[in-house]
Amino acid sequence: MPIDVDVAHVAGLARLALSPRQLDRYRQELSAILEHASRVQKVDTAGVTPLSHPLMLSNVFRPDEVRPSLDREEVLEMAPESRDGFFLTSPALE
Amino acid sequence: MKWEPVIGIEVHVELDTASKMFCGCRVSFGDPPNTNVCPVCLALPGSLPVPNREAIERIIRLGLALNCGINPGSVFHRKNYYYADLPKNYQISQFDIPVCVDGWLDVESDRKAFRVGIERVHMEEDTGKSVHVGEGGRIHTAAETLVDFNRAGTPLVEIVSRPDLTSAADARVYAQQLRAVVAETGVSDARMERGSLRFDANVSIRPEGSETLGVKVEVKNMNSFRSLEKAISAEIERQTARRLAGERVVMETRHWDETGGITRGMRTKEGSSDYRYFTEPDLAPMIFDDSWVEAARSTLPELPGPRRERYQRMGLSPASARVLASSDPDLRRLFQDAVAAGAAPVQAAHWITGEITASLRRREASPKDVPLRGRHLAQLTQMVGEERISAGAAREVLEGVITGEGSPSQVARARNLEQISDRVALEGAVEEVLDAHPQAVERYRSGEKKVRGFLVGQVMKVTSGRADPRAVNQILTARLEG
Amino acid sequence: MPSPLLSVVAAGAALRAGETTSVELLASVLSRAEMTESELHCYLNLDREGAMEAARRADEQMARGEERGPLHGIPVAVKDNMCTRGLETTCSSQILAGYHPPYDATAVTRLRQAGAVIVGKTNLDEFAMGSSTENSAYGPTRNPWDTERVPGGSSGGSAAAVATGSAMAALGSDTGGSIRQPAALCGVVGMKPTYGLVSRYGLVAFASSLDQIGPLTRTVADGALVLQAVAGHDPADATSYAGPVPDFSAGLQRGVDGLRVGVVKELDGDGYQAEVSSATDDMLGRLASSGAEVEEVSLPLFDVALSAYYLIAPAECSANLARFDGMRYGLSIKKATAAATMAATRVEGFGPEVIRRILLGTYALSAGYFDAFYGQAQKVRSLLQEEFRNAYQQVDVLVSPTSPTTAFRLGERTQDPLSMYRSDICTIPSNLSGHPAISVPIGLDSKGLPIGFQVMAPALGERVMLTVAAEVERIAGFCALPPPALAPPTEVPL
C-alpha cells in the first residue's frame, strides 16, 4: 500500500526549506521507500523490548572534573559571524 | 457558573557541579561569553556526550528529598527541536523513564497546609543564552541575536508537579518552599537572580466541582516568585474572562509580560509540539541499585518539612516553627546551641525570629558576622525569666552583645540595666514619688484607683526603668492602703 | 623506491630492517596518487606537507630507536568523516566546506600515536550515506579495476586508495556496510569491528548506534594490525567497550580445522550475480577441504533487516545532522530570521540523498508514526540480535557474499534509491546486531571485477573471524594482485 507523506510538514520539522518541486519529488521517493520499510510491520513483535544499544552497557559516567575548554578565538573563527565574543545570528524569534 | 483554576508548576534547576553535564567545561556564571565551550557543548561534528556522575547523584538526592521513587533503570532521550541557542538542535533529556517519579512536597503557609504531588524529576541539559538586540531589545523586534554557549550543557533538573495547586498564591508558596528544599540539599546555588531556578506554570480552569481538566496553557518567562504569582493570576483572569464571554481557551504557550502585567501568546512555532523523542544512542542506560539509592539517602540533610515538625514537637507554635525551619542555617544553629545551653525552645525561637532577625537585618549582617552565641541567648532568656532584667532592658542587652560588649550579664552590669529588686532601694524610690505627688495620693485614697498606674510609672521613671514592677506594686499597695 | 603496493607487514619489515624509510614509503604512495588521482579521485584532500613532516619525524624516531609499533612510518589514509585537527574535514558535504576541526578523532590520535603517517582525507558518500561514493558533493571516486564503475561506498575513497596503492592502509566507517561493500568492490580487505571496539569520538555521526570505524587494507594481517592500533576503551565515548583488547594477529595461522562455518541461506538467490554465488560456493567447498564444518543456517529476519535499517539509520541521522544549521560553523545562508537561515542553509548545504534520509527519519520518528515505523524497527532489531545469538550457538562464524554483485556502473543506481539500498543487503544485519564482520577478496568475475566474501562473528569474536578470513585469503591467493585498470606503478624519483 503506498504511503502518503505530508512532506511539507516533515520538512518543516527538519528545518529544510524545500521548493514545491523538491517536495513533490521527495513525496514520491519517500512513499516508495516507506512502502518497502513497512515490511517490518509484518513481524510479530508482541512483548519484544526494542533494542537501542547493540552493547549491553550501563552506568557509563565521567567524574565531575573540569577539563580545558577551547580557545575562544579558535571557536569564533569557525562562526559565520561573531561580535564581542558572541556568535551573531539573524534574530531568533519564537 | 463559577470557574476554578487548576495549576501545575514545572521548575528547571541548574545544578552547580564543577563541570557540565556531558563535557568537562566549567559551570560558571558571569564569565566572558563563549569561554567555557568545547566540541561537545558546541555540538561540533563528531563530538560525543559522557554524563557527569555527580549530576546523577545530585538528582537522586533531590528526588529523595521530594519523596520520589528512584526508577531502577533510567534512560536519556533526545528531544528534537531547532533553536539558535540549542547547539545540537536536540536536547538530551528524559522521556518515559526519568530518574525520579511519584513524590510530593508538603507545603505550609500561614493560611493552610497542603501537599503537592511531584509527577517526575528528570535530568537534562541547559541551552545557551541568547541576547536579542536592536530596535528596542524586545524579542519581536530584535534585529539580531547574540549567542553565548557558556551555559549550554549545564546540568539541569526538571521538577514537574501534578496539577494540585488551586490558586496563584498557593503556587507561589509551593515554589518558595521547593526552592528551600533545593537549597537545603545543596544540589544548586538556588539563586533566582542568576536563573538557577526557573518556573513555568501550566494553568487551566474548569467549572467548580468538575473532575475533568480544562484546556491547559503554559505560561513562561517568570523570573521571581512575585511574577510567578502575578502571571498565574493574570492567566486565570484571562481564561475566566474568555469562558464567561463564551469563548474557548486554546492550548498554547504564553509569555508573561512583566511590564504589561499580562500573558502574551507566542508566535506559534511550526510543529513545536512534535519533539520526536527517541532513546539517546550515544548514552548507555543507567541502573540504580538499592545500595546506590541508600547511599544517596544517607547524604540527605534534614529538610524544611521534617524540621518544622521537629520544632513543633519542641513546643514551638506552627507559625514560629515554619519561620524558623526555613530561616538561615546559622540562625537555626544559634537556636540549637541556645537550647543546648539551657534556653527554653519557645523563648529562643521568639528572640531569634523576632529581635535577632530584625537587628541583623538593620545591620545588614549575617549571624556569623556577629559575636552572639547560643550560650549568650540562653543567658539572656534566663535573666529575663529570673526578672533580673526587664523585657525592654533585654533588647538593649542583646544589642550590646551583638555589638561585642560581652556576655548578657556583663552588658547588663556595664550598662546598669539590672533590675532593682532590693527592697530598701525600692522603698526609697516609692517614698520619693509619693512625696512629689501628694494630689495623686489624695485621689487614690478617695477611690480613684487607676491613679496607681501613674504612680508605678513615676517609680519606673526615677529608677530609669530598672525597678522590678512587681515589687514596686507590692510596696505601693502596702504604703497606700496601709 | 619501494612499491606502493607493499602490505603494511612487508613495509614495516623493510623499515625495521633499514631497507627503506618512511619518507620513501610516503613518496611512493604520493607518486602513485599523483598518477591516479586525476582519474580515480580517492582523496578530497592530500596532506602532502603534513604527511612528509610526519614521515620525517617517524624516520627520526626510528633512527633514535623509538619504535612505536607495526604502523610506525606507514602511510595511512583517513576517511573524511573523521576529524583531523587543523586539516579540512568535510564529510563530502558542501555544508562543511572549509571546516577545520579543532580536535582529532580518537582513532586518528591513536594512528598518530602508533607512528602512522596520515596521507590525507578520502572521498565518501556525503555523511557516509550511500553505497557508491557518487553522493559526494566533490565528485565521485572511480573503481581502480574499471573506471567506468563505482568503488562502492560509502568508504569508496579509502577502498580505492588502498587498492591502487595511494595509501598502504586506510580507515573507513561502516554503518550498513560502508567498509565491507567498497572493500569487496575494490578487491581489498575491509573490516567492521564489534560496535564499541573502536571509539566513535570524532567520527562525524551518521547513525550513532550503527556507526563503527574499521580498517581497509590489502591483507587480513594488515587489518589486524590497524585494528590493534585504533581499538580499545575511550572515556570520551560512552558506548566504548571497556574490556581488554585481545591480540588480533595471534591465531591468523591457525587454520579452520574443526571450526563450524554457517552459510546464511537468506543471502543468496534472486538478485545475486551468478558468478558471485558460484565463487562463494567454491570457497565454501575449499573451506570444507581445509577442515571446516560447513553447514547452512537460516536467519529469516535477514529478509526484513534492510527495511529495519532504512528506518533506524535515517531516524538517528535526522537528529545527528540537526546540528548543521549555519549558526556556529560551516556553510551559512543568512536570511531574515535564525529559523529561515537554518532552513536555507540546510537545503543548500545537503545533497539529495542526505535530505531524503533526514526526511525519512523525521517521518519515522514523528507523532503518529513512531510506533509503526521506528519503534517497530527497534523491536525487529532486538529479534534479529536474538536470531544471530541462536545461530552462533550452532556455528563459530557465519559467511555470505559481501555484495550481491560486483562493481556497478556509475549512474546505474542513482535514479532508484531502493536499488542502491539493496547493495547493502548482506552487510546490514551485522550493523543492526553490533557484531563484527569482514570482507575478503576471493577472485574476479568474467569482467575482471573483484568478488568479496564476508565472514561474520559474534560480539567480540574478531579473533575467530580473522582466523577464518586469513584462511579464506590463503585459499583465494588474491591479495597480491594489482588493479589492472591502471598502468602498474613505475619508479618515480623522489
Ligand SMILES: [Mg+2]
Ligand atoms: Mg525541560
Ligand SMILES: [Zn+2]
Ligand atoms: Zn563543553
